[in-house]
Amino acid sequence: MTTRRALLALPLLATPTILRAQGTDWRGSFRELRLGISSAENERDAIARQQPFAEYMRRKLGVPLRVFRATDYAGVVEALRSDQIEFARIGPANYALAHRVMGNRVAPFAKDIGDDGRTGYDSVVFVKADTPYRSLQDLRGKSFAFADPNSTSGFAFPSYFLRRAGFDPASHFSRTGFSGSHEQSVIAVLNGTYDAGATFWNSPTRGNIQRMEEKGMIPSGSTRIIWTSPEIPNSPWVLRTALPESLRRDWIAAVMALPTEDPDAFKVAASDARGIAPARHEDYLDVIAVVEENQARRRQRS
Incomplete structure (x- = not known):
C-alpha cells in the first residue's frame, strides 16, 4: 500500500478458513480490513501495540486486519482520502484536517475513556527538571519544540492557548521547531536541543x-x-462513511465491545484506558475552530 506518505504495516494475519455466514455481503468485497493510526510512539512500539487488537478484530469479524502507521500525522488522512484504508485512530486536530479535506466522507464514532474517567486529555508544556524554568514567563527568549503540525496537544492547542495567555510562540520564544513526534520532543528537551516542549498528558499515571x-x-x-x-x-476512532452500512455496523459493534470482550488487547492498544465512549462530530467543533485559526495565522505570515 502506498500514499504520498509512507505507511508502515503490521504483517498480514492469516485468513480464516471459514468466514462467518452473517454479514457475507461486505466480506465478499473486503477480504481484509485496513486501519491507519497516527501515534505518538516510535514506529516499532506503535505497530507492536496494535497486534492484539488486530487479532481480536480478525476473530470478531472473520477477516484479517492490517494496521498502518504513517510517517507523519497527515499521512493517515491522505490514506483515508484516497480510500487506501477503511478506518483510523487519529488525533483531534488530525480529524479536523480529515474533515476539512473529506467533509462528511469521514466520521468519528468512538473515543477512549481515560483511567481517570475523563473522555478528554491535556496538552502540557514541560521542561527539564534540573532547569530553573517554572513558568511560561521564564521561557521568554528560550527555544520550544512542537511535535507535528497536525498534532493537537503537540501543536494546535499549545500554540493557540499560549497566544491567548499573552505568550505568542512567534515572538515569545527565540525559536520554535517541529521535532517530528511527541517522543522526539521529550528527547530533544532532555538533550538540550530545545529548552521546552509540548506533549500530551492524560492523567498522573498516563501520558507520553x-x-x-x-x-x-x-x-x-x-x-x-x-x-x-x-x-x-x-x-x-473514525471511518469512511461510504463503506457498506453492514460493515460500519459490525466494525463499530466490535470496537465498542473490545474493553469487555478482550480487555487485555484493549489495555495494550489504548495504553491502560478505562473504556470506550461514543463520539460525534460535534465533540470536535472547538478543536476544528482552534485548528482553523492557527492555519489562518500561518497563511497570513506566509
Whole structure:
C-alpha cells in the first residue's frame, strides 16, 4: 500500500478458513480490513501495540486486519482520502484536517475513556527538571519544540492557548521547531536541543512522559510540567462513511465491545484506558475552530 506518505504495516494475519455466514455481503468485497493510526510512539512500539487488537478484530469479524502507521500525522488522512484504508485512530486536530479535506466522507464514532474517567486529555508544556524554568514567563527568549503540525496537544492547542495567555510562540520564544513526534520532543528537551516542549498528558499515571519512563526511554522525574491546557476531547476512532452500512455496523459493534470482550488487547492498544465512549462530530467543533485559526495565522505570515 502506498500514499504520498509512507505507511508502515503490521504483517498480514492469516485468513480464516471459514468466514462467518452473517454479514457475507461486505466480506465478499473486503477480504481484509485496513486501519491507519497516527501515534505518538516510535514506529516499532506503535505497530507492536496494535497486534492484539488486530487479532481480536480478525476473530470478531472473520477477516484479517492490517494496521498502518504513517510517517507523519497527515499521512493517515491522505490514506483515508484516497480510500487506501477503511478506518483510523487519529488525533483531534488530525480529524479536523480529515474533515476539512473529506467533509462528511469521514466520521468519528468512538473515543477512549481515560483511567481517570475523563473522555478528554491535556496538552502540557514541560521542561527539564534540573532547569530553573517554572513558568511560561521564564521561557521568554528560550527555544520550544512542537511535535507535528497536525498534532493537537503537540501543536494546535499549545500554540493557540499560549497566544491567548499573552505568550505568542512567534515572538515569545527565540525559536520554535517541529521535532517530528511527541517522543522526539521529550528527547530533544532532555538533550538540550530545545529548552521546552509540548506533549500530551492524560492523567498522573498516563501520558507520553509516563510511558517513556515506563519503557526506560527517559529517567523517572527528568521533566517538570509548567503549563496545562484546557481539556481536549480524546482522540476519535473514525471511518469512511461510504463503506457498506453492514460493515460500519459490525466494525463499530466490535470496537465498542473490545474493553469487555478482550480487555487485555484493549489495555495494550489504548495504553491502560478505562473504556470506550461514543463520539460525534460535534465533540470536535472547538478543536476544528482552534485548528482553523492557527492555519489562518500561518497563511497570513506566509
